[in-house]
Amino acid sequence: MKRDILIGLGLLVLLVIISAVSGPYLLRLSTIVLMYIVLALSWNFIGGMAGYPSFATAAFFGLGAYTGAVVQTSGGSMYVAWCAAALMTAVVSGFLGWVLLRLRGHYFAIASFALVEVFRVLTNSMTDITGGGMGLNLPVPQLASVHAQAVFFFYAMLGLAIVTFAVTLAVSHSKLGFGLRCIQQNEPAADILGIKTTLHKVVAFILSASFVAVAGAVYASWVYYIEPPDVFDIMYSIKPIVMVLLGGAGTVFGPIIGAVLYLSLEEIVWRNLLQVNTGALGVLIVLLVLYLPRGFLSLKFKRLRKKVTT
Amino acid sequence: MTLLRLTGLSRKFGGLNALTDIDLTIEPNEVIGLIGPNGAGKTTLINVVTGVHPASTGNVVFDGNDITHYKPYQVARSGIARTFQIVQPFPEMNVLDNVAAGAMAAGGARSVNDARNQAMTHLEFVGLMPFADQPASALTLAMRKRLELAKSLAMNPKLLLLDEVNAGLNAAEIDQALKLVREISARGVTILLVEHLMKVVLSLCTRIVVLHHGKLIAQGEPDRVIRDPLVVQAYLGRRYADTEHPNA
Numbered sequence: 001m002k003r004d005i006l007i008g009l010g011l012l013v014l015l016v017i018i019s020a021v022s023g024p025y026l027l028r029l030s031t032i033v034l035m036y037i038v039l040a041l042s043w044n045f046i047g048g049m050a051g052y053p054s055f056a057t058a059a060f061f062g063l064g065a066y067t068g069a070v071v072q073t074s075g076g077s078m079y080v081a082w083c084a085a086a087l088m089t090a091v092v093s094g095f096l097g098w099v100l101l102r103l104r105g106h107y108f109a110i111a112s113f114a115l116v117e118v119f120r121v122l123t124n125s126m127t128d129i130t131g132g133g134m135g136l137n138l139p140v141p142q143l144a145s146v147h148a149q150a151v152f153f154f155y156a157m158l159g160l161a162i163v164t165f166a167v168t169l170a171v172s173h174s175k176l177g178f179g180l181r182c183i184q185q186n187e188p189a190a191d192i193l194g195i196k197t198t199l200h201k202v203v204a205f206i207l208s209a210s211f212v213a214v215a216g217a218v219y220a221s222w223v224y225y226i227e228p229p230d231v232f233d234i235m236y237s238i239k240p241i242v243m244v245l246l247g248g249a250g251t252v253f254g255p256i257i258g259a260v261l262y263l264s265l266e267e268i269v270w271r272n273l274l275q276v277n278t279g280a281l282g283v284l285i286v287l288l289v290l291y292l293p294r295g296f297l298s299l300k301f302k303r304l305r306k307k308v309t310t
Numbered sequence: 311m312t313l314l315r316l317t318g319l320s321r322k323f324g325g326l327n328a329l330t331d332i333d334l335t336i337e338p339n340e341v342i343g344l345i346g347p348n349g350a351g352k353t354t355l356i357n358v359v360t361g362v363h364p365a366s367t368g369n370v371v372f373d374g375n376d377i378t379h380y381k382p383y384q385v386a387r388s389g390i391a392r393t394f395q396i397v398q399p400f401p402e403m404n405v406l407d408n409v410a411a412g413a414m415a416a417g418g419a420r421s422v423n424d425a426r427n428q429a430m431t432h433l434e435f436v437g438l439m440p441f442a443d444q445p446a447s448a449l450t451l452a453m454r455k456r457l458e459l460a461k462s463l464a465m466n467p468k469l470l471l472l473d474e475v476n477a478g479l480n481a482a483e484i485d486q487a488l489k490l491v492r493e494i495s496a497r498g499v500t501i502l503l504v505e506h507l508m509k510v511v512l513s514l515c516t517r518i519v520v521l522h523h524g525k526l527i528a529q530g531e532p533d534r535v536i537r538d539p540l541v542v543q544a545y546l547g548r549r550y551a552d553t554e555h556p557n558a
Contacts, residue, residue, distance in 0.1 A: 175414055178422050182411045185400035192360065192398075194386030194416030194465060 001173055004252055008165055011256065012158075019154050027150050031222075033263050034157035038215045039240040040247070040255035041164045046208040047241060048249035049177060050201055051184030052101065056112035057212055058236035059119045060089050064213025065220040065231040066123055069136045072221065078141070082217045089213030090206050097205030101198065104187070113237070120232035135227030138220060153222040160218060164211045165256070171207070172252050180204055184250065246288055248295030257296050311374070313338045313469060313500050314359070319368035321351075321358050321524075328354040329524045332368070336469070341495050342502045343515035343532070347545055350521040352504045353395060356471050360392050361385045373468060386416040391462035392471040395504075397454040399446035406442040408457055409433055412464030425464075432460040436490060452483040459490060463499075470494065472503040476510055488514065508536070520544065 018030055039057055046054045064085035071081040100111050123130045130136060143149045171177045179200045182190040191197050220226045239262065240255075247258025265284055270277045292298065314336040321329040329351045336342060344352050357363045359370055361382045369378040377385055391412075400408050409429035410422070419425035433439045436456040441449060446457060455475055462470055472491070476484045484507070491514060495501055505511050511518060511532060518535040520528040522544040528535050535541060 173422065175422060175425075178407075178411070178414060178425075181403065182400055185403060186398055188362075189394075189398035189400065190411065190415075191382045192362070192386055192392060192394075193412045193461065194383050195411070195414075196383050 001169065004169055007253065008169070012162065015158060019151070019158075024147065024150060027154055029263075029267065031150070031154045031157050033260060034154070034161045035215050035219060036239065036243060036259040036263060037161045037256050038157070038164050038211050039236065040243040040259045041161070041168050042208045042211045042215075043240040044168065044208075044244050044249065044251075044255045045171065045180075045204045046201075048244050048251070048254070049172070049180040049184060050204045051250075052201065052204075053105075053109045053241070054112045054205070054208060055109055055234075055237040055241075056093075056096075056115045056209070057240055058232055058234055059112075059115040060093060060209040060212045061216040061219075061236045062116075062119055062123065062228070062232035063089050063092060064216030065226050066130055066136070066216075067213070068217025069138050069220045069226055070129060072138050073136060078221050081221065082214050085213045085217035086210050090210045093209030094202060094206050097202040097209075098198070101201040101205060113234075116232055116234055116237060120228050123228045123232065130228075133228065135225060135230075136220075138224040138226070140224055141221065149222075153218065156218050156222075157215070160211065160214055165252075167207065167211075168252055168255075176200065176203060181250065242285055244295075246285075246292075246296060248297030251295070251297050254295050254297045261296060311338070312336070312371075313373060315371040316359070317369055317371070319355075319358060319370065320366045321354055321363055322366045327524050329358065332526050334519060334526065334529070336500060336502065338468075338500055339495070339498060340500055340517060341491075341515050343511040343518045344502055344504045344521065345506070345511060345518060346521035350544075351524040352521055353473055354524075355521065356392060356473055356502075356504065359385070359471065360390060383415070386465060389416075389466070389468040390471065391416070391465040391467035391469070393455075393458040393462055393473055393475060395473040395477060397451070397458050399449075399454055399457055401447040402445055404443050404445055405438055405449070405457060406430070406433065408446050409460045409464050412461040416465035416467075418466070429460075429464055432463045435463065435493075436460045452479050452486075455479065455487065456490070459487075459494075463494065467499060469500045469502065472501060474504050474506065476505065476507055484510065512536075 015030065019027055043054065043057055046052050067085040067088045068081035071084045072078060076084070096115065100108060103111055124132055126132070141149055141152065143152055179190065179195045182195055183197055183200055187197055216231060243258035243262045244255045246261055247256065248254030266281055269280045273280045312335045316332050316334040319329060319332040320327065332355065344355065346352050354363065358365050361380045361384065365378055369376055372388060372390060375388065377388055380388065400411065406426055406429050409432050410425040413419045413428040414422070414425040417425070417428060419428055433442055436459055438453060438456055438460060441453065446454065449457060459475070475487055479487060488510060491501065515532055518529065518532045519526060520535060520541050527540045527544060528538045
């Protein structure tokens with residue numbers, strides 16, 4: 001665990017240096033990377049540790065964004081809005097998890113997928129509160145300059161990513177994490193050993209939703225205009241899954257590495273192959289999944305180093 | 311005091327009566343052999359007691375508490391452990407953590423480390439210590455059966471339900487398994503074992519219970535029960551029972 005914390009701190013220092021020396025492009029890119037790190041770490045609780053393939057990430061991202069936006073437009077401060085987003089989503093996801101987590105495998109995946117559509121349609125139709133299809137304008141953050149804004153939201157996302165990582169670390173070394181791993185491996189066996197499977201899964205689901213919701217609320221404050229197709233975009237569900245699988249599901253660092261790797265690839269491919277960028281990215285993902293099915297972290301680094309030195 | 315009391319226990323799957331009106335009591339420190347032809351309802355009985363399938367009617371009282379409507383994890387926490395006919399390890403976790411899982415949930419360990427420490431003693435007991443850091447999927451069937459035993463022992467059970475621990479083992483492995491079951495019984499754990507091998511049943515059990523078509527047709531001392539015409543008939547057919555073959 002000590003080693004994990006050290007590696008985490010190293011990554012952190014690296015990120016802060018990047019932000020300090022970089023221009024607006026890199027700053028914005030690393031803010032987005034941090035946001036996806038939060039999303040990937042969150043999905044890891046339910047998808048990686050518990051083994052329940054949830055597609056609900058976008059639903060909670062949108063719910064968080066809209067909760068935050070509604071609080072802010074009705075006069076609440078940004079920080080209040082972010083906390084409200086976390087609370088609201090924790091309650092909603094707790095209830096939904098208690099219902100949905102009775103389903104397993106594909107059935108759970110489809111049900112969680114449907115959540116995104118349901119939430120989007122609801123938001124679209126509740127025009128009085130959410131502005132419906134017209135979207136919501138948030139108050140522009142009162143900061144000195146455009147650059148100061150960018151720096152502020154970089155650190156906001158960084159803070160959130162650190163909290164999410166710290167919780168991941170704590171959970172993976174706790175009885176909760178142990179129980180989740182048992183559920184992922186063999187749920188009936190975990191049940192018969194006396195593990196409270198439903199409670200474990202609901203807690204994992206709440207964890208997987210709450211940080212995502214705060215990320216959504218921070219995102220809303222950052223771009224200060226949101227509309228349903230933007231924040232309930234299904235890509236917010238799919239990308240974190242690809243990232244976690246890329247990095248190593250159920251591990252502590254896998255989601256972080258996966259997020260950085262995926263977004264770097266996406267950026268490089270997009271820049272160089274504008275016409276066929278999604279196609280090229282798709283091929284890359286297929287190759288990675290075929291040849292590294294257990295993620296980047298499953299590479300035997302020690303053996304690799306031996307090969308290099310001998 | 312009676313440890314487990316089943317009264318009028320029935321379980322239906324649609325129109326099929328898998329268990330009909332079972333009355334059974336188990337006293338502390340007994341080793342009970344549950345036998346019966348294939349499809350008699352032996353595993354269903356275990357599943358109903360452990361809450362995997364809820365009882366259709368009747369009730370289950372364990373250690374003074376009515377556990378009829380308990381969920382599997384509650385049954386486990388109340389002191390009933392079981393093994394499965396088809397072993398159920400956590401394949402990618404190592405052997406030590408497999409056992410620690412039992413210690414953590416029902417065994418009442420305070421932390422992951424505590425659970426691993428408790429798991430060590432149980433691994434030692436079943437002789438799997440040399441494989442502690444191997445993934446469970448790397449074990450042979452005989453070792454996996456012992457792993458199942460260690461997992462259930464880690465739960466500190468008062469009652470252990472063993473569902474065919476010897477199925478698929480060779481003669482030497484069966485002898486080892488028998489030795490373990492005897493030692494567990496000597497520790498004061500009450501055991502109910504489902505078993506097809508008569509040799510095992512006769513050498514281990516203090517009492518035999520016979521199920522046939524979901525009904526309890528005989529119970530009592532091993533030697534007497536296997537001569538019971540009803541039991542012979544259930545296993546070998548009426549014609550065979552009528553000839554009163556003594557060594558059936």
